[in-house]
Amino acid sequence: MLEIDSVGDVLVAHLHGEIDLKVSDALREALDRALERLPVRHLVFDFGDVSFIDSTGLGVVLGRYKKVAGAGGRLGVTGLRPPVRRVLELSGILRISQEFSSWTEAVAVLGGGGADA
Numbered sequence: 001m002l003e004i005d006s007v008g009d010v011l012v013a014h015l016h017g018e019i020d021l022k023v024s025d026a027l028r029e030a031l032d033r034a035l036e037r038l039p040v041r042h043l044v045f046d047f048g049d050v051s052f053i054d055s056t057g058l059g060v061v062l063g064r065y066k067k068v069a070g071a072g073g074r075l076g077v078t079g080l081r082p083p084v085r086r087v088l089e090l091s092g093i094l095r096i097s098q099e100f101s102s103w104t105e106a107v108a109v110l111g112g113g114g115a116d117a
Contacts, residue, residue, distance in 0.1 A: 002027055004034050005103075008111040009073075011040040012103050016049040019057030028060045035064070041073040042110040046103045048079025058091050065096060074098065076106035 001023050003014040011034055019027065035043070043064055047053075053061075065075045075097040080088065088094050100106035 002030055004030070006034070006038045006040055007107045009039065009041040010044060010107045010111045011035060011038060011042070012044045012046060012107065014046040014049070014103070018052040018054075019050055019060070020052065020054045021056045024056035024060050027057075028063065031060070031064050032067075035067060041068065041071060042076065043068045043073065044076040044078060044100070044103050044106040044110065045097075046079050047077060047081070047084050050079075050081065050084050053084055053087050058087065058093065061088075061093055062091075065093070069096075074110055076100050076103075076110055078103050078106055 001016055003016070005012040005014070013031060017023070045061060068075060076099070077088065077094070077097050078100045080099065098109075100109065
């Protein structure tokens, strides 16, 4: 479901499988623990291994966006497969986040404070 990397002030959440009602509570708790425990400011969701996301998964993403944005951070997304991209587009999440070609690019731009971010 989730692997976490912390690179500088960027937390990278590598998501796996289906992000739905069955995993959303555990995902939310794991992300909140990592955001509280690690000295990070920005959050990147790597959706490369995600085949499906429902409204509860979107709620997890949106809630974590509010946490990082409230602390002056930004949200990045990467690895969007067409079905997941469509859901994120329809939900408006792609309007409040920046899409990157890879999580390493996201870390470089967000962590480096790139002008195009």
